[in-house]
Amino acid sequence: MSDAAMIQVRGLRKTYHTGDVDVHALRGVDLDVGRGEFLAVMGPSGSGKSTLFHILGGLAPPTEGKVLVDGLDLRALSENERTEMRQSKIGFVFQKYNLLPTLTARDNIALAQSLGKRKSWPEGFNEVLELLGIKHRLQHKPRALSGGEQQRVAIARALVNQPAILLADEPTGNLDTANSDLVLNLLRDLNKKTHQTILMITHNPEAAAFADRTIVMRDGRVLSPATG
């Protein structure tokens, strides 16, 4: 693994057993993501994007291969250790925002902070909130926020523990064009200003264009490992 690599994947395979059938979701993926890089992952449904996302996020263990995230070998980690990794090294942004509906925006962020064992917001987090434009909306519950606002709160929640990687799964999939552009611009600004490593899954080539680099997956493999 090079010094600059935040993620290094070699020969990654993932097989799901459903009844008597083995589903090969990943069939030997090789990938390097540099520290501070903004990478877009494209591909059709069933190409293995989401499986890669789940494995890199520590939500599922790999079946075979080597996966290093910020120096941690995910194959060697127990479920408990993967959970601890998610607390500190991974920030998730989902297509459906996935905010807890019973908590305010501020409390959604505070809950992630609490699970990450942080006592206070990290230095510069206020600027992140300013950048996201949600500082004045923190007292509202998700149902009182627009889709764009909810996604920006979800980004704030993902960043509160200063993760090594921000994993975004179709972050603009539920947003209109204006809000999509807003969120994508924010992700790019965050990447440029804070050097946050971002891995974004998307179907949309226009969204992928905001990234430094795009890879395409098909049938569980990376087709174009270094397209820019």
Place this chain on the structure above:
Amino acid sequence: MINKLVIENLKHRWVRTLLSALVVGVQVMSILTLIGLSRGLLQDSATRAKGTGADIFLKPDTGQGTISFSSGQVNESFVPFVAKQPHVRQAVAVLSQPVELVTLMNGVDFPQFQKISGGLRFLEGGAPQGPDDLIVDEAYARQNHRQVGQTVRLLNHDWHLAGIVQSGMLARFIVPLRTLQELTSNPNRISQILVKLDDPALTDQEVTRFNQLLKGNLRAISVSDLVSQFSIDNVPQLKVFIRVITGLAVIVGFLVVFLSMYTAVVERTREIGILKALGAKPFTIIDILVREAVVLALVGCVLGIVLTIAAKAVILQVAPASLPVTDAPDWWPKAAAIALGGALLGAIYPGLKAARQDAIEALSYE
């Protein structure tokens, strides 16, 4: 932050929260009211035993508990024998017969009873003159709106209400001994003998002597000992009943919280997935559900205590004579522990189910 999440979750589904807590509250109320009623009935009996003015009670030596009820098991011929014993100023025969669920009618020779009791305090009317005359206590008269001169039907017999006395002496219903013996087919049979000594200081000594003298027939017990035995622990049937009700309360609490938590887990599958994605460990997920169950149980306990106080007020208003109920604050922590135990049992399976949920599946749950 976890506590805030717990409270917000409960507030979010406030109708379900309130209903679940209310059912736990009813469970707590049923325990506390049962204890209050049991103690009330026993205290009422103890007060009336003291109110007879007797120093010693002679009861059938049946080997049963001292405060167990017996109808005409004693031959009346023991009364003159007891009356002739040294230091005995008066011996009065009493026949007891249940007329309602837990209420007794006592038949006595009224003039003799007046001598040991120091005289019943009449609030209305006076002593029985005829064989069908009935005396009732104030609580019964108030509950049933009875007045002197009315006819009262009890034990399939029409009684003439001759007097209303202050509560707390012998029984709710006092009638002539002979009439009650005939009505209950207990000729020359009685339930117990009340003994008044010429010197109350000799009570312990005379109890010992009577127990030697009447061994196998009658058992003597001082009034103070008898009164001290009027507790739930000395009534085996009541103890069993309370255990059954307590067991049922645990089961009800378990089922209510189980259902509430299970529904919450299914309903919040996606949220559990979010928590896991954010780094919540299985223990944290269980912890959240257990805390919710604890809050439900605690709110239920408070509701239960409020309901118990309300139930007591209603009972004392509606049936002060039939159901003398007292407070049982020493049972509040016990009832709370029972409710909490049921709630924690009810939270275990839903908690484990939530903790075992696959984060990826949970996140894709619609």
